[in-house]
Structures are given as structure tokens and as C-alpha cells.
Amino acid sequence: MVEPEHVEDEELLLSGEEAGEEVTDGTRQFFVSKKAAAVLKHEILQRYVKPFAAKVGKWAPGGRVVYLDGYAGPGRYEDGTPGSPALILDSAADVASIRQLDCFFIERRPADFRRLDQLVTEARERGLTAEALKGKVEKHLGYVLEQAKGSPLLAFIDPFGLGLSFEALTTQLFGSREPAGATGRDATEVLLNFNANAVRRIGGLLVSSKEPKGKQATLKAMDAACGGDWWRDEYLDSADNREAVERIANGFAERVGAAVKSHSWTIPVRNREHHQPAYHLVLFSRHTAGLWLFGEAISHAQAQWRREILPPPTDGMLFDDEAMFEQEEKQRERGWVDEIKKNILGLLQEHAAVGVDRYHAEIMGSALGEARQMHIRAAIKELHRESKTSCTGKGDIPSMQITRP
Ligand SMILES: C[S@@+](CC[C@H](N)C(=O)[O-])C[C@H]1O[C@@H](n2cnc3c(N)ncnc32)[C@H](O)[C@@H]1O
16 A cells, blocks of 8 residues: 655645645746756647647648647746747647647636737737637636537647546547547547646545545545546555556546547656656547657657756766767667567567557557657568568558568
């Protein structure tokens, strides 16, 4: 059973109103400058939005794709670094010649909203279609879904603590949308921040003998976010917080996926390699094509994150540090290609032909979420040169069949 964390009662409790979105010094500090976890989050978001818009917008009327940032924040950090709204408005400008990315941003904190509104006004002056909505996401969701009718939708749900309820996510958001169909023109995708700190703090209440005010309301808010109280047993049955967070994040993704008939992909997001995750990012997509695009985005984003967490260069060592990083990256990639080759050879012992899309997870093995299509291609090409497959590795990777020689 998980031991309670050594935290003060005030920290165990989430705010009375919504359990999870209190404004503390910590959360205000959030927008001063960007932490490494946010680097990964933003890299993933930014690297995913453009290919998503390009792909699903191809079949959408007028090439229009809708993006919703439900917990938008002020748009930029105080030091000027772009937050998710500034990043996505730039992405909308980048794809404007081929797609119309209509952006909706919701922020409930007045001071943050004012800055967000200013950013959005400037974007409109640049010719982009964007709207900033003041208040809670729960209040504006229906309006945005109405606006998104007939167009593909990507929603980014990025609260500090607990976000949309399971019910709002599955019934209102996904439930109001047409099934995606073969072209993806009605695609509905959600990239969601599932907060590990909230799991640790709220889970801690289950094993704390104290009964501070608001404890039951906080536990109920977690039930509402998770779609039931199943998470309580997961927490209590876990050996430690690390296991509890993993089990509850995965359990949540599975339950949402089952409720809305969607695939999901869960990525832990940390501030340092040895840290516990600050949160998990979960992509819900009803199309395997979406997952392939996401796989590319997360692989590139993780490389950027590894670069970000490098210790600051020591004087005069800049070149060496950079060279060492590149060397380590090459070794890492070599390891992924070896892992993929080993997995393909194992699969070829059981099957005469291995479809890459169908056996994606098995092919990637421990490189899943790290490596990308170019590493699968490199592995197949090497196996071909070694006469271990008749597949040359040329062409589209997801639809490739790897066959015995
Ligand atoms: C983690 S921050 C968002 C960061 C932003 N997505 C980014 O990446 O730059 C969460 C934001 O959601 C806002 N917020 C909290 N509860 C909300 C709600 N119910 N509806 C809309 N916004 C909310 C908070 O004020 C805060 O600015």
C-alpha cells in the first residue's frame, strides 16, 4: 500500500470550488518561465497540430480545422516565451496557405484572460481566425462544439490539476461528434494533461487518517474526473506513488478509449530524467493515422527535451558538450534500431509477413514512444542487406509488409 506523502494538509486538499485549479504561488510561478516538462508538452503539441491539420483538413469543407485550448493560460510566459496559445497561433499562420486552423482559447482567470485576449486580438489583425473566451471551459464547451460542427477538431485539455469531468469528456465532447469516417474529415482528437501531482496529492488523502475540511469533496472530484471510484483501489493496491500514478493514468486512458471507441497513447512528462512524471499527456484518436503522426511528434519532441535538460555548458566546453550530446543521441538511435531489428526477427519466426501498422507496438518494443518511422526503415533496410527479409524498406512505413526472404 502507498505510504502517505509528507505534505501539509493544505497541499493535500485541492481548492473547494473545483478541486484542482486553485491559484497558489506555485501555479502563479508557472507562467514566469518555462520548465522542462512544459518544453516537452509544447514540443509535442506544436509538432502534432500542423501535421494533424494538414492530414485531416484535406477532406474537410474549406480545409477548415478547429483547435480548442480549454485551459489556455495567458498565452505567453512573463519572459515572453510562447505558451500553448502563442505556439498554436504561429502554427495556424504557418499552415494558413493550405488549411484554415480556427482557434478557440478559454481561460477563466481574469488577469490571464486579459493577456490572452490581447494575443488573440493581434492574431486576428494578422488575418487568423481566433477567439478568446473568458470563463470556465465547462461554460463555453457547448459553444465551441457547435462552431466545430462539420470540421475536424483537436482539443487540448491542459489544467493545473483536475480538468474536465469524465462525463464532459466522453459524453459531451466526443459524444456530440460524428464518427470520424474513413477520411477523418470529422476527426475528433483530444490531447489531455492527466496530472500526476493531483493523483499523488489526492491519493494521499485515502491513506491519511486526518479528516481536513473538503477531503470528501476532493475525493469525489477525483471520482468525477476518472469516471468512477475505481482509481481508489488502484491507488491502495499500488506499492508506491510511482506505480499508483502509472496505473491510474493508464486506467483512465483505457476507460476513456473504451467509452468513446478511440485509441490512446500515454506519454509520461518529467522535469528531469530521474524525476517522477509531473503529468501524463494522453492523445485520444479514433484513427491509427493520428497515432502515427503522434509517434513522429513525440519522438522529435523527446529529443528536444533531452537537449533541454542538458546541464548548462561549462566555459570553453561548449563544443565538447554539444559533440558528446550528439554522440549519445547516435548511440541511443543505434540501440533503437537494434531493438527493432530483434523484434522484427522474432515476429518473422512466427509470421511469414508482418504488417507494420498491425504490429507497431511489438516492432517498437522498448523503443515505443522514443523511436520513429526512420528507425523502423533503417532496421528493415539493414535486415534486407543481411538477407533476413525480402522487404527493401522503401515506401510508406505504416502500410509496409515485412516478409521472410
Ligand atoms: C496549466 S495552465 C495552462 C497552460 C497553457 N495551456 C500552456 O501550455 O501555455 C492552466 C490554466 O487553466 C486555467 N483554468 C483553470 N480552471 C479553468 C477552467 N475551469 N476553465 C478554463 N480555464 C481554467 C488556469 O487559470 C490556468 O491559466
